[in-house]
Amino acid sequence: MRRYLQRTWQPERWLWAVGTALRPLLLSLLPALVFAQGAEPSSEQLEKTRQAHAECFACHSPEGFKAPPKEGLDLGKLRGLLQHPDVFGQSDHRRLACTKCHNEGYDEHPHAADARDMTSTCTDCHSKKAKVIEPQFEKSVHAQNLAGTFTCTTCHDPHLMRLAERQSDASRIVAQDNRVCLGCHDSDERFAQFAPEKKLRPPLDDIHAWLPNTRLHWRSVRCVDCHTPEVAAGEMISHEIVGGEGAQRDCVACHSTSSTLKTRLYRHLVKEEQQRLGFANSVLLANAYIPGATRHTLLDTLVLGAFAAMLLGLIAHGIGRFLTRSKRAKDGRKPPVLREAGDDTNGENHG
């Protein structure tokens, strides 16, 4: 028995076996661990990325375009391939070297002729999300009407986008996301690039004429908050963009204390909800006063109490008047008789 134990009890071997089994899992978690908030890259890494960016921005930025570092560049082509370093510096992909996605064939200049075809796609990194998004997108009005022309980057420019959950200000999320929709739907020129022939862009104000304070809504809430179907609580907003037909038209869906905005635009911010100063959905209130949704529940209770007290008081007063008048009528039109001390009979018995 002792011998057997000596032979089998080899902790380092067990640990090695467990480590080997967990290796694929650990590797798959690695990017998440690297980019997770708090896991800041070292200054050397940052410097390396900055240098990699600078190399590309030397040409592919407005400054680079103005003063190209090389003779004989095709400036006409370059003009359409510029990025703003400061905008890219705010995006979620800012810590990735350009060559992470623009990989094969971009190391040298001139770039390889087929380099563009080898650029990574979104699903190369975001495969897990893509599994959820793709079936939703397939049902969307864009996939249905414009099959083949729409990709992730048609809407999500990887050089600009920031995830909603990384932003603390709802108005910035709204501005970013609505800029994407309005980019085409508020521009005849860009709409025509995608729309089938002869399909004219419907004027946004006209088709939303039913919506009071239309432009105010567009500043306070995302197009997709109405133009996507409901998803389960805690889920990412659906990529099934619906047209006017299937869109949310029930104002009370947002304008109520149980506002659906909590699971949509404010999904990430709502975790901070603390009913500040007694306001329902006070996290919404930081960005917009939303009638129906951002009520002060205690104040409302007091107000309803005041109305109830007023009504009850008036009804009681009315009943009192009715009863005393009936009594006076019963007593007849006799002049009031002054009662004498000790007289315990009431007027009714005399009447």
Added chain:
Amino acid sequence: MAEREYLVVPWIRIWHWTNAALIITLGVTGMSIHFADPALPLVDFALAVRIHNTAGVLLIGTYLFFVVANIVTGNWWQFVPKPPGILQRIVKQVLWYSIGVFRGEPHPHEPSKEEHFNALQAVTYWGVMYLLLPVILLSGLIYLYPEFAPETLFGFDGLLPVALVHYLSAVAILLFLLSHIYLGTTGKTVGQLFKMMITGWHEH
């Protein structure tokens, strides 16, 4: 025989009932908006907003008419409680509503051409028409054009104080409305004062 006196001229009566209709409309639609809830359908939200906005703008119009007509005709003087003994007359009126009315005592104040309102009425109507109405109309106007509201205030949307002022002044006006309608029944008969506001004739 009851003596009749023509007290309320047509413009006041027309203004009064237009004002009443608008305020009731605004009250009902305002409640539908403020207490919006899928489980409590009053007036459909989008419809309520449209009606509320339209009625609000109309109320601004009727209010301006009221102010101008009051100045031109001198009717504004009716809203000013006249000394001496304003406070005593107010107390007397309150006592009549709380005690005298149950004893069948006569009204402490008899409306006349010179003095339509008793002291309590004059003070209350003055407060409603010259304090509450401007506040609710102005806050409503900012609500209608929110770009004039402050951007933010103490970490909240700047529309919040405007909305609160609008809401609380609405509550005050609607509480007044309830008591106003009820006290309208305290004439010599239940219908006497309502009749006067329709025909203009007061029966002494």
